[in-house]
Amino acid sequence: MSLLESLKDWLVRMDYAWKNASLWLLRRLLFKPIGDPAQVRKLLVFRTGSMGDNLCAFPALDALRKHFAQAELHLLTRTGGQGRVGTLDLLRPGILAGLVDYEGMSFRALGRRLKAEGFDLFVQLPQVDAPWWRQARDLLAARLWGIPSAFGWRVSTTYFLPRHQERHRRFPNETDRLLGILAREGVPIPPERDYLLGVFDPGMQHVQRLADSLRPKGEPMLALAIGSKIQRNKWPLKYFQKVAAHFIERGFVVLVVGGPEDEAEAARLAQLSPVVSFCGRLKPLESALLMHLCDLVISNDTGPMHLAYAVGTPVLGIFSSREYPGKWFPPKSRFNRALRSEGIPCAMCAFRDCPDQNNFCMKRIYPARVIAEAEQILREGRP
Numbered sequence: 001m002s003l004l005e006s007l008k009d010w011l012v013r014m015d016y017a018w019k020n021a022s023l024w025l026l027r028r029l030l031f032k033p034i035g036d037p038a039q040v041r042k043l044l045v046f047r048t049g050s051m052g053d054n055l056c057a058f059p060a061l062d063a064l065r066k067h068f069a070q071a072e073l074h075l076l077t078r079t080g081g082q083g084r085v086g087t088l089d090l091l092r093p094g095i096l097a098g099l100v101d102y103e104g105m106s107f108r109a110l111g112r113r114l115k116a117e118g119f120d121l122f123v124q125l126p127q128v129d130a131p132w133w134r135q136a137r138d139l140l141a142a143r144l145w146g147i148p149s150a151f152g153w154r155v156s157t158t159y160f161l162p163r164h165q166e167r168h169r170r171f172p173n174e175t176d177r178l179l180g181i182l183a184r185e186g187v188p189i190p191p192e193r194d195y196l197l198g199v200f201d202p203g204m205q206h207v208q209r210l211a212d213s214l215r216p217k218g219e220p221m222l223a224l225a226i227g228s229k230i231q232r233n234k235w236p237l238k239y240f241q242k243v244a245a246h247f248i249e250r251g252f253v254v255l256v257v258g259g260p261e262d263e264a265e266a267a268r269l270a271q272l273s274p275v276v277s278f279c280g281r282l283k284p285l286e287s288a289l290l291m292h293l294c295d296l297v298i299s300n301d302t303g304p305m306h307l308a309y310a311v312g313t314p315v316l317g318i319f320s321s322r323e324y325p326g327k328w329f330p331p332k333s334r335f336n337r338a339l340r341s342e343g344i345p346c347a348m349c350a351f352r353d354c355p356d357q358n359n360f361c362m363k364r365i366y367p368a369r370v371i372a373e374a375e376q377i378l379r380e381g382r383p
Contacts, residue, residue, distance in 0.1 A: 001168070008164045019132040019155040026136065030143045031150045040120045043071040044100070044147065046138065047125040048078050050229065051087040051284060051303035052328070055195060055310055056174035057125050060182055061095065062194045064123060067187045072097035074119070079103050090285055090307075092198040107141070114145040124152035125178050128327055131155070151185045157324065162348040171326035193331065195310035199289045207282075207289040214276060215253050222247050222374075223255045223291050223308070225299035226269065227262035227279070232354055233301040235318045235362050237265055242367040243298060243374070244273040255294065257287045257304050296377055298370065301328050309336055314377050316370065321347035321361035334380055337373050339365050 001009065034040065045064060047057045065073050075088070079101045088099065100117075102110050122142040126135055135153040142150045156177055158165075172180065179189050215221060224244065228234050244254045253276065256266040260280035270277055282290065287304060291297050292311035299305035301319050309315045314335035319328070321344040330336040341347075341364040354360070 008161050009168060012161055012165060015158055015160045016155060023135060023153045026139055032148050034149045037068050038070050040068045040071045042119045043068050043121045044074045044076055044119040045123045045125060046076040049127060052306045054087045055306040057178055058195045059175050059193045060125055060178040062196055063182050063187050063189055074098040076100045091196050095196050111145050119147045122147040122150035128174055129157045152181055154181050166324055166348050171324045173326060173329045173331060197288060197310055199285060199311055204289050207286050211290060211293040219251055219253050221253045221294040223257050223294045223297045225257050225302055225304035226265055227258040228300040228302040232320045232322050235300055237269060239367045241269055241272040243370055244275050246371050248273060296374060298374060314382050316374050316377060318365055322349050335377060335382060337377060341365055
């Protein structure tokens with residue numbers, strides 16, 4: 001590393017250091033130490049986000065409920081509408097004792113509600129890019145709500161010298177990042193990741209029957225997740241078509257999974273290849289079980305990708321270069337792979353839509369590369 005790069009690295013490390021040191025100091029000044037975990041009777045976890053964000057946080061919920069085994073576990077979140085409530089429905093029954101949805105609620109009304117609940121401990125599982133000022137605000141809010149003990153605040157991502165960080169820093173995936181925050185507080189991390197999903201409930205047997213009808217001779221199945229809430233994260237549809245055609249020729253049944261917003265593109269893909277679309281036809285938990293029955297899922301950076309690895313299916317994730325590498329990658333394993341273009345001049349743009357509509361970083365990941373990686377995963381066999 002050159003002298004200039006070393007200086008940049010020092011500046012980046014100092015940027016993270018002062019922000020996290022100040023959050024640590026604020027917490028020490030305002031909250032009491034936790035003491036004996038058995039004394040915590042009512043625990044409030046603060047986590048917001050969409051399906052993928054919540055899924056990544058579920059192993060952290062599992063670690064908290066095991067460490068504070070005597071406590072009721074409550075979740076503070078902003079559901080943003082019925083769709084995000086459905087995300088929480090993925091959890092197995094009995095995990096949460098209560099849900100506080102602050103959507104449309106004033107700060108004062110929320111404060112009255114939380115004070116009335118009498119929580120002993122507040123744990124924030126911050127979004128990966130939550131800035132210092134927002135976390136400091138939430139820290140002060142937790143104290144105003146009268147909760148005596150709290151932890152969880154940590155700046156994990158800044159956009160100071162982003163290109164240097166992209167080249168030289170290593171970012172853990174979101175599940176490992178959140179578990180790392182808990183580990184710093186002395187919360188034991190279970191050796192196996194449990195995503196707490198209610199996928200294997202007897203009421204889901206109809207999905208097994210559906211899968212059996214798709215492959216009467218026991219044919220292998222491949223699922224494609226072609227959608228994303230961010231346009232920049234979408235791999236070209238014609239590339240997915242080439243991948244689908246390759247595996248259909250190999251004797252695979254190829255499915256497309258996603259929400260109602262993906263139906264139109266799935267229909268276009270079905271015109272090009274004989275794929276079976278379930279976009280908008282299944283609830284998230286049903287999609288999760290269907291992907292569990294597949295041999296591989298090839299996915300954009302989107303909620304179904306997280307569902308797939310959460311149920312133990314090998315995942316090949318395709319990522320744009322708009323964000324730091326690693327943050328939303330599937331967990332590291334010989335069965336999971338992540339593809340991202342390197343050396344892109346416009347990397348770290350953070351745009352939701354490509355300014356020139358070219359989406360160059362995604363187009364640089366060619367179908368032949370995806371097919372080769374997928375074949376390698378399939379040769380390894382699933383765990």
